Amino acid sequence: MNYDVAIIGGGIVGCAILNKLTRKNLKVVLIEKGNDVAVGASKANSSIIHAGFDCKPNTLKAKFNVRGNELTFKLAKELSVPIKQCGALVVGNDLNMVNELFNRGKANGVKGLHILNREQLLTKVPKLNENITCGLFAETSGITSAYLLTIALAEEAVINGAEVKFNTKIKKCVKNDFGYNLIADNLNINAKYVINSAGASYNEVAKILGTEQHEIEFRRGEYFLLDSNIEPLTNLTIFPLPSKFSKGVLITPTVHGQTIVGPTSYESDNTTITTVDGLNEIKEKAVNIIKDIPFNKNIRNFSGVRTICGDDFIVEKSTKKQNIINLAGICSPGLTAAPAIAEYVAENLLGFNNADKKMKKRVPYTCLHDLNEAERNKLIKRNPDYGKIICKCECVSLGEIKEALNSPLKPNSVDAIKRRVRAGMGRCQGGFCLTKVIKTISENLNISEDEVVKENKGSNFYVSNINPKK
Amino acid sequence: MNKNLMYDVVVIGGGPAGMAAAIESYNQGAKTLLIERNEKLGGILNQCIHNGFGLQYFNEELTGPEYALRFVELLSKTKVDVLLNTFVIDINGLNVTIINEKGQTVVQAKAIVLAMGCREKTPAGIMLTGSRPVGVYTAGQVQKMVNIHGKLPGKNCVILGSGDIGLIMARRLTYEGAKVLEVLEIMPESGGLKRNIVQCLNDNNIPLKLKHTVTRVVGNTRIEGVYVAEVDGFTPKLETEKFVKCDCLILSVGLIPEVDLVKNLKLNPKTGGADVNEFRETNISGIFSCGNVLHVHDLVDNVTYESKLAGTNAAKYALGKLTHKKPFNVVAGNGIRYVSPSFGYMSEKEDLMIYFRLSSRITKSYICVKCGENEIYSKFVLAANAGEMQKIQIEKSKINGDLTVLVRGQ
Ligand SMILES: Cc1cc2nc3c(=O)[nH]c(=O)nc-3n(C[C@H](O)[C@H](O)[C@H](O)COP(=O)(O)OP(=O)(O)OC[C@H]3O[C@@H](n4cnc5c(N)ncnc54)[C@H](O)[C@@H]3O)c2cc1C
Numbered sequence: 001m002n003y004d005v006a007i008i009g010g011g012i013v014g015c016a017i018l019n020k021l022t023r024k025n026l027k028v029v030l031i032e033k034g035n036d037v038a039v040g041a042s043k044a045n046s047s048i049i050h051a052g053f054d055c056k057p058n059t060l061k062a063k064f065n066v067r068g069n070e071l072t073f074k075l076a077k078e079l080s081v082p083i084k085q086c087g088a089l090v091v092g093n094d095l096n097m098v099n100e101l102f103n104r105g106k107a108n109g110v111k112g113l114h115i116l117n118r119e120q121l122l123t124k125v126p127k128l129n130e131n132i133t134c135g136l137f138a139e140t141s142g143i144t145s146a147y148l149l150t151i152a153l154a155e156e157a158v159i160n161g162a163e164v165k166f167n168t169k170i171k172k173c174v175k176n177d178f179g180y181n182l183i184a185d186n187l188n189i190n191a192k193y194v195i196n197s198a199g200a201s202y203n204e205v206a207k208i209l210g211t212e213q214h215e216i217e218f219r220r221g222e223y224f225l226l227d228s229n230i231e232p233l234t235n236l237t238i239f240p241l242p243s244k245f246s247k248g249v250l251i252t253p254t255v256h257g258q259t260i261v262g263p264t265s266y267e268s269d270n271t272t273i274t275t276v277d278g279l280n281e282i283k284e285k286a287v288n289i290i291k292d293i294p295f296n297k298n299i300r301n302f303s304g305v306r307t308i309c310g311d312d313f314i315v316e317k318s319t320k321k322q323n324i325i326n327l328a329g330i331c332s333p334g335l336t337a338a339p340a341i342a343e344y345v346a347e348n349l350l351g352f353n354n355a356d357k358k359m360k361k362r363v364p365y366t367c368l369h370d371l372n373e374a375e376r377n378k379l380i381k382r383n384p385d386y387g388k389i390i391c392k393c394e395c396v397s398l399g400e401i402k403e404a405l406n407s408p409l410k411p412n413s414v415d416a417i418k419r420r421v422r423a424g425m426g427r428c429q430g431g432f433c434l435t436k437v438i439k440t441i442s443e444n445l446n447i448s449e450d451e452v453v454k455e456n457k458g459s460n461f462y463v464s465n466i467n468p469k470k
Numbered sequence: 471m472n473k474n475l476m477y478d479v480v481v482i483g484g485g486p487a488g489m490a491a492a493i494e495s496y497n498q499g500a501k502t503l504l505i506e507r508n509e510k511l512g513g514i515l516n517q518c519i520h521n522g523f524g525l526q527y528f529n530e531e532l533t534g535p536e537y538a539l540r541f542v543e544l545l546s547k548t549k550v551d552v553l554l555n556t557f558v559i560d561i562n563g564l565n566v567t568i569i570n571e572k573g574q575t576v577v578q579a580k581a582i583v584l585a586m587g588c589r590e591k592t593p594a595g596i597m598l599t600g601s602r603p604v605g606v607y608t609a610g611q612v613q614k615m616v617n618i619h620g621k622l623p624g625k626n627c628v629i630l631g632s633g634d635i636g637l638i639m640a641r642r643l644t645y646e647g648a649k650v651l652e653v654l655e656i657m658p659e660s661g662g663l664k665r666n667i668v669q670c671l672n673d674n675n676i677p678l679k680l681k682h683t684v685t686r687v688v689g690n691t692r693i694e695g696v697y698v699a700e701v702d703g704f705t706p707k708l709e710t711e712k713f714v715k716c717d718c719l720i721l722s723v724g725l726i727p728e729v730d731l732v733k734n735l736k737l738n739p740k741t742g743g744a745d746v747n748e749f750r751e752t753n754i755s756g757i758f759s760c761g762n763v764l765h766v767h768d769l770v771d772n773v774t775y776e777s778k779l780a781g782t783n784a785a786k787y788a789l790g791k792l793t794h795k796k797p798f799n800v801v802a803g804n805g806i807r808y809v810s811p812s813f814g815y816m817s818e819k820e821d822l823m824i825y826f827r828l829s830s831r832i833t834k835s836y837i838c839v840k841c842g843e844n845e846i847y848s849k850f851v852l853a854a855n856a857g858e859m860q861k862i863q864i865e866k867s868k869i870n871g872d873l874t875v876l877v878r879g880q
């Protein structure tokens with residue numbers, strides 16, 4: 001099979017590029033080693049669409065963040081992905097630093113920045129810690145769901161002709177007359193252009209492609225996710241004043257009504273563990289912003305790994321191999337920047353300056369939880385499966401799970417279903433619905449329950465049957 | 471409003487608590503509706519296929535499903551309306567919003583009995599750290615996998631927490647050919663029933679390690695093992711950390727009453743369930759509560775007694791026959807972790823039934839109830855574990871003020 005472009009790695013960056021190049025009317029394939037898109041950094045982060053005031057001026061980060069912010073709000077609306085421009089505060093007691101952030105923001109072209117005193121801050125967040133005296137308010141900051149956005153970008157691309165290959169790892173890349181011959185155990189294709197958007201595995205893929213190696217450092221970020229039934233702490237994102245390494249431990253609502261507290265920033269390897277020290281550090285730091293945080297309402301701890309190459313993103317044409325694009329060190333604000341990176345790669349690096357084609361719209365997932373009584377009744381009348389609740393905490397019906405199983409990327413794992421329709425995302429963490437979801441997947445995909453996996457290959461839930469005679 | 475959707479009493483949850491409450495409510499002459507989200511009644515009992523239910527109430531040793539069946543049969547002789555496959559998604563005042571295959575609608579009640587049971591504490595509930603691979607489950611999840619779906623989630627299991635479900639599952643998994651390597655308990659004593667420790671662990675040579683916990687989970691795709699350490703209080707002594715290879719970690723670390731449906735419910739911080747009066751009525755007038763949603767029970771028999779009370783009183787309330795006069799408090803004194811109910815009424819003639827748990831194990835002591843300076847009840851106890859719920863019944867004629875339940879020596 002011949003393609004114009006092959007993209008390696010289906011995080012937010014790879015999927016944004018897949019979507020953009022499909023809009024440019026190219027034949028594009030996404031190659032992902034996992035069993036779904038958004039299984040790397042793009043599934044475990046703060047999901048904040050940053051305004052762009054804290055990036056150093058004249059960096060790629062600053063440029064792509066500010067442009068990306070604008071593009072993300074537009075894209076998310078087009079794709080019917082939940083997004084909210086709730087704004088963000090950076091708070092502390094060092095007015096000089098607040099001023100510096102304000103000026104940096106101005107230099108980066110960020111609009112809607114305001115310096116606030118304590119009284120003004122309190123009108124936005126009444127529960128602020130008494131030590132906080134000043135802060136910066138950024139109107140354009142917002143929240144979304146990073147994995148839903150990644151999924152939606154890929155889905156829309158697929159509906160409009162792109163292809164996605166899961167569980168595929170390229171082992172060999174050979175130059176040929178067409179461009180490159182890419183070979184995996186389960187794939188053999190040609191592509192004129194290749195894009196390395198493998199995130200943390202950039203160097204591994206670069207080695208196979210024969211392109212530049214970059215010095216990569218990993219920093220892990222751990223989180224608490226608090227239940228949706230707590231008394232709301234804040235309805236916008238609150239950061240402490242930033243440190244050298246990260247934007248600090250923040251508190252933010254999620255688009256699904258829960259609260260995120262984190263992340264830490266520890267030098268680490270590329271594993272998403274959580275640690276006692278990390279979680280304790282979050283507890284200690286978060287109280288500097290809001291004193292009484294109900295950590296006993298924690299429903300999930302998780303972590304994500306930032307891939308860092310020096311001070312800036314690397315978005316470049318390989319000088320070693322023609323027509324290969326290197327994307328390395330896409331750490332924060334990589335989620336926000338992704339659509340801008342995609343635009344730049346498509347138009348500036350690859351030179352596809354033609355206008356975007358009109359895309360067939362993706363159908364958003366039904367969300368019973370968000371419908372009113374009349375809408376629910378209409379839906380259930382059409383299909384009674386929408387009246388059969390499977391996940392009690394998030395109120396997810398059988399109909400929604402079946403819908404997800406038939407969605408464009410044909411997901412087949414419990415976690416992929418969880419990301420799409422939220423079954424198992426609530427306070428009981430699948431205690432109630434896990435076995436039902438496994439059964440539903442098995443029945444609808446015509447596979448045995450033993451074959452159903454949590455996430456990637458090998459993560460099967462069941463190891464054997466119970467001997468029926470016992 | 472559709473007449474069919476108006477009831478004197480609406481009971482939410484069709485486990486043993488809900489069934490007993492519905493039957494009693496009907497016996498009092500109240501028009502009663504019982505709502506259950508599963509396709510059959512019985513609640514958690516349906517997955518408890520082991521023996522040990524009904525010793526007190528029926529004087530027989532039944533399995534969970536057998537115990538449930540007794541009440542399903544009693545229920546079928548009443549005119550209680552039963553809605554299966556129906557989820558209650560909201561309770562607003564005395565309006566109950568339900569959803570099922572027919573759609574969403576509101577049922578109007580004059581009184582409500584909450585009987586929704588409990589849920590299990592998750593890894594996040596104990597801040598379990600390390601990786602998050604497949605193979606980490608709660609004991610109830612494993613019970614469902616094995617007993618309902620006929621599937622084994624692992625062959626070499628470590629159980630964290632010595633709650634009853636964990637103990638029962640240790641035995642069950644052993645019977646099914648899996649190896650249970652060890653059961654770890656962070657406390658100096660197990661919270662499980664004595665008989666479960668003997669029959670489930672000792673009889674199967676499964677070690678119970680007290681004052682031990684899991685410090686982290688290892689494994690990316692599948693769990694590969696856990697690090698286990700001794701604790702000092704609740705703090706792991708890291709120098710004692712040891713790696714235990716396993717393919718399944720099962721958490722039996724506590725149950726939480728499933729109260730989230732009801733807004734503005736006043737909770738008892740010790741039980742996580744509602745704070746109730748002797749009728750098992752919550753702070754919201756007309757809303758009653760019983761079974762595991764009120765406080766977690768270890769014996770279903772106690773659930774049944776308590777729920778009959780709640781059902782009876784909900785019906786009386788709906789029919790305007792409940793009086794709330796001359797209140798008195800019931801408080802937990804020395805050696806008592808909590809009491810339920812927290813207050814009663816002298817105007818009510820029925821005996822007062824108090825359930826409580828001990829703060830820790832006691833031997834050769836008295837459990838007493840004091841009314842002012844008078845000791846109006848005392849019982850000698852040779853030995854009792856904190857894990858076992860206690861129950862006492864007090865005649866109303868003896869009560870003329872606040873009560874304190876306490877433990878004392880000779
Ligand atoms: C803790 C944390 C918090 C963050 N918070 C924010 C935030 O609030 N806002 C923001 O804008 N940004 C944030 N970021 C940054 C953002 O999450 C990342 O920049 C972004 O997700 C990176 O996307 P990616 O596509 O480059 O990488 P990934 O999402 O990691 O995708 C890489 C993909 O490549 C696949 N892959 C790897 N090797 C191969 C191979 N050999 N073959 C095929 N596929 C392969 C992986 O499976 C993976 O799916 C945060 C990051 C972290 C870690």
Ligand SMILES: Cc1cc2nc3c(=O)[nH]c(=O)nc-3n(C[C@H](O)[C@H](O)[C@H](O)COP(=O)(O)OP(=O)(O)OC[C@H]3O[C@@H](n4cnc5c(N)ncnc54)[C@H](O)[C@@H]3O)c2cc1C
Pocket residue numbers: 482483484485486487488505506507508511512513514515518521522523524556557558559585586587588613634635638728731760761762763766767768769770771773
């Ligand atoms: C694993 C285990 C082992 C046990 N072993 C023993 C034993 O050996 N001996 C013994 O005597 N006792 C034992 N017990 C204790 C006893 O069985 C339980 O305490 C008792 O079953 C609790 O009854 P319940 O009705 O309160 O709760 P449940 O049985 O949990 O019933 C609650 C019901 O409410 C329904 N429900 C919840 N929310 C909703 C909603 N929103 N809408 C509709 N329906 C809803 C649920 O589906 C469920 O059917 C055991 C308990 C467990 C969990």
